[in-house]
Amino acid sequence: MKIFNKKFPNIFLNKRKFYTKSSDKTSFFDERIIVEKKSFFREWDSKRSKLAAALSNGISQIGIKEGSVVLYLGASHGYTPSFVSDIIGDSGFVFCVEISPVVARDLVVICEKRKNMTPILASANHPETYKQLVVEADIVYQDIAQKNQVEIFLKNCNAYLKKEGFGLLTIKSRSIDITKKPKMIFKEVMKVLEEKMTVVDYRTLEPHEKDHALFVVKKK
């Protein structure tokens, strides 16, 4: 197991696969677990996680590091959130917002196991509804396939992201407009983001995900 990149000291590489160091040896998602020097490393699949896909495609910065407070929108069963939880460690914290009660059942189970995770059953489209349940965050991460996904992201960054904090936004071009070329959509998204934020980097997610991109922005 070696460190993936000096910039990401908590992300590891082994035989071209990503791993994070976990305090827990439970494999919630059937992911492979490697034990090395009494530490547990969980395999992080770029096909299942857009964040891992962006890393694999060479994204230069993700902002998420040891001790980060993360607001995660569209947490689903908790796959990517669990790796974020590994990266930020005991001194970090991740708030996992998910709208669907059915998938959130798995999310709750993981949150009960991990001391730095908590679930929030709410729509990210209405950030005011979880005002009492979250705190200001160093990172806002969003993975929601909705037509107004950019608007949802900006609303949340506006309400909860610290100044100079990082925002990570995954875009599924099909959800915005299926008839347009993904490239055009990404261009439009870039323009909207640039009005409010500093765009740090972005990557399309081929071959891991079709017609997807991940944007990294910084709050001015």
Add this chain to the structure above:
Amino acid sequence: MVDFKKLRINNILLAKKTIREAVCEDDFIINSINNIEDLAKVANVLCKRLRQWYSLYLPEMYNKIGDNEAFVRLVLKKDKNTLMKELKLSETMGSDLSKNNLKPILALASRIDSLYTLRNELKDYLKKIMGVYCKNLLTLAGTVLGAKLIESGGSLKKLALMPSSTIQMLGAEKALFRHLKSGARPPKHGIILQHPLVGGAPKNKKGKAARLLADKLSIAIRTDFFKGEFIGNKLKEELKKRLK
């Protein structure tokens, strides 16, 4: 200093409560219809096996009785001689099986029969809860199609917020995406094709029938969702008239 420990515990409790309280009619309907469909699939697979096995005994039944459910009932209710008489067979290619060899065949038939019974019970249950929750949809679409629409749409609420053109295409999403992306021929309908007024329409009228049905379904669903009055029969009559 933020007390993350407390925040975490409170949020977990709150999330559990929200999940608990979110259980509603839509969940009962979606689980029932998914099981109804799978029970039918499983029963039909097993029935094919039963037909092969039973053919050692009375092969002439295989082609004479096409309906699976009827086949199983006959195997269970009537003995070989009675069946031969009823099917007007003077002889059979089937062998006389010993009690010992017949027993497992009948046991299989009896299990398949109980699958069909369970499916019918679930349909009755669905009809009952849909009669209270969405009587207009039930009346216009029927139990199975009505429930499938709720399953495809996600919930009655989501259906109520959909334009009728989306309801018309539910279940044909793949073909629709293909059309939008690459200009392939657009689909005319999704699962509403299962409605007798659409499925039974002549080929060149199917598209129109699908559109009209989707319009009426949309009205029925919205009326149900906003707890309006019963207009199911009226909608059905209007639809029949327009499709004459």
